[in-house]
Amino acid sequence: MRILAIETSCDETGVAIVEDGRRIRANLVASQLVHQDTGGIVPEVAAREHLRALDAMTEQALRDAGRQLSEIDAVAATVGPGLIGCLLVGANYARGLALSAGLPFVGVNHLEGHVYANWLYEVEGGEPPSNPPEEPEIPAIVLVVSGAHSDLVLMEGHRRFRPLGRTIDDAAGEAFDKVARLLHLGFPGGPVIERIAREGDPNAFPLPRAALADRFDFSFSGLKTAVLRLVRELEKKGSVPVADVAASFQKAITEMLAEKTARAAAEHAVETVLLGGGVAANLALRGEIARRIGHPLRVPPPRLCTDNGAMIGAAAFFALRHRGTEIPVAVRSDLKLA
Amino acid sequence: MLLALDTSTDWASVALFDGRDVLAEETWRAQRRHGDELFPAIERVLLSTRTALSAVTRVAVAVGPGSFTGLRVAIAAGQGIARGSGAALVGISTLDVLAYPHAPSKQRTCPLVPAGRDQYYAAFYQERNRKWQRRSPFMVATLDEICRQIGTHTLFVGEIDAGAEATLRDLLGPKALFASPASRVRRAGYLAELGWRELESRKQVKISEIEPIYVRPPSIRVSFDQPFGPPPSDERSLGLPKRS
Numbered sequence A: 001m002r003i004l005a006i007e008t009s010c011d012e013t014g015v016a017i018v019e020d021g022r023r024i025r026a027n028l029v030a031s032q033l034v035h036q037d038t039g040g041i042v043p044e045v046a047a048r049e050h051l052r053a054l055d056a057m058t059e060q061a062l063r064d065a066g067r068q069l070s071e072i073d074a075v076a077a078t079v080g081p082g083l084i085g086c087l088l089v090g091a092n093y094a095r096g097l098a099l100s101a102g103l104p105f106v107g108v109n110h111l112e113g114h115v116y117a118n119w120l121y122e123v124e125g126g127e128p129p130s131n132p133p134e135e136p137e138i139p140a141i142v143l144v145v146s147g148a149h150s151d152l153v154l155m156e157g158h159r160r161f162r163p164l165g166r167t168i169d170d171a172a173g174e175a176f177d178k179v180a181r182l183l184h185l186g187f188p189g190g191p192v193i194e195r196i197a198r199e200g201d202p203n204a205f206p207l208p209r210a211a212l213a214d215r216f217d218f219s220f221s222g223l224k225t226a227v228l229r230l231v232r233e234l235e236k237k238g239s240v241p242v243a244d245v246a247a248s249f250q251k252a253i254t255e256m257l258a259e260k261t262a263r264a265a266a267e268h269a270v271e272t273v274l275l276g277g278g279v280a281a282n283l284a285l286r287g288e289i290a291r292r293i294g295h296p297l298r299v300p301p302p303r304l305c306t307d308n309g310a311m312i313g314a315a316a317f318f319a320l321r322h323r324g325t326e327i328p329v330a331v332r333s334d335l336k337l338a
Numbered sequence B: 001m002l003l004a005l006d007t008s009t010d011w012a013s014v015a016l017f018d019g020r021d022v023l024a025e026e027t028w029r030a031q032r033r034h035g036d037e038l039f040p041a042i043e044r045v046l047l048s049t050r051t052a053l054s055a056v057t058r059v060a061v062a063v064g065p066g067s068f069t070g071l072r073v074a075i076a077a078g079q080g081i082a083r084g085s086g087a088a089l090v091g092i093s094t095l096d097v098l099a100y101p102h103a104p105s106k107q108r109t110c111p112l113v114p115a116g117r118d119q120y121y122a123a124f125y126q127e128r129n130r131k132w133q134r135r136s137p138f139m140v141a142t143l144d145e146i147c148r149q150i151g152t153h154t155l156f157v158g159e160i161d162a163g164a165e166a167t168l169r170d171l172l173g174p175k176a177l178f179a180s181p182a183s184r185v186r187r188a189g190y191l192a193e194l195g196w197r198e199l200e201s202r203k204q205v206k207i208s209e210i211e212p213i214y215v216r217p218p219s220i221r222v223s224f225d226q227p228f229g230p231p232p233s234d235e236r237s238l239g240l241p242k243r244s
């Protein structure tokens, strides 16, 4: 089954063609550089950019895959969670396309997309590899961390998700962005903090870890405030050792994420731990989780960790294959994992 | 067959037109539910006329000015339909659609579409040399500012609530004329007529060139603290950004 999939929940426009939920035949992502100047995402600007880019990208994705629309079996789009004005662009385009091409429309939960990014692999030179990577084993604990989400999910089976915890304030990626801004490192913060942290001493400054009563939820605002206070103090003293602050912050946040992820895996007696979202590209985070669970992690390549259409195509395939599970159609900015 | 889609404001409308007659039309107050209600309405219109979507060779969408988020619903849907079926796509100004049914009145006509912050999108239309045309750029302004440009009797159409009507009467006295409530509602049948005519006379542009007429730049309000919190007020009201 070949699915054309569209992702417009935030500031990346993604269009992809995915076969059988795993093989990527095309995967175009347009990152909206317009937001770098404002240091954050402007929803109206993002929605305008999505509409401007979407149709040409769809045409290009078909061309990349060497396929006609008549060779597509279903059309999928993210229907939430996300910015409502952005979601509406992708979902309505996809529904129009599906209706007029006589294809089923599959609404996809964005978080499910991040989970199923772990099922994807790329096709080199048109031919599928003779030994495609194994599918991840289920059940699994999935940590989705990005500028928009910090969710810890138990995947009991295909399309059977149990949310275990989420952030009660900032998303992990936002914490990276805000600290990067504080240290005048630019936006987005994740990659630049990781790079600079390599030169720093992660034990230079002790920073607090939030302990929450609700055991699998996250909170990063205390950490963010502590970094702010630290930087102000250091500024008063004369100079801020940027690398040491970045390294100490990164150590604190990755330990918070890793500790809960590892504990969730232990408590639910789950071997497989999967990651998703832009922050999953952070090597310190991967290393810390692997150390705590005692075996290597499975993480999609960086371009599949960040928002993209292919992950939506993968999730749509498993939604169709596991019929009887509910497939959402309506766009909801606060769509929950079923 | 032409399918016309309009989600420019709180009001939405869908129509099917065969080049001579409007075969079906649905006009309703969608408020913020365009995203949920547009496709069911399209399907009802097709079903009630036993039309297959494959028979639709033309699509017309209202491109504003109007609610940014609302406009994009019909435009994205129209783009998708055009991509899926190869139908020709055309964009028609929402204000053109509002003014058009009043062309026979020969009155100078001013359609109004709420723009938030006590402002309206507006333009002036008039017949001159037997040609009905828009005679001003699209503007976004308060009623006071709009009325300052009015010297003659003017027919107001569009979304005019009791308060706006009173303000206009105050500002213009007997020069302010009002179309009857039903005739100032925006209906996709008129959009269909205009779209059909446009496609007869002009060749199809690229699908992605059909874009909203924004008039206003986006409000630069960074969604940094709560990217997935409640939608910003401009999205919530489907009007435009409130002054902060």
Ligand SMILES: [Zn+2]
Pocket (backbone or CB within 6 Å): A110, A114, A146, A148, A277, A306, A307
């Ligand atoms: Zn995401």
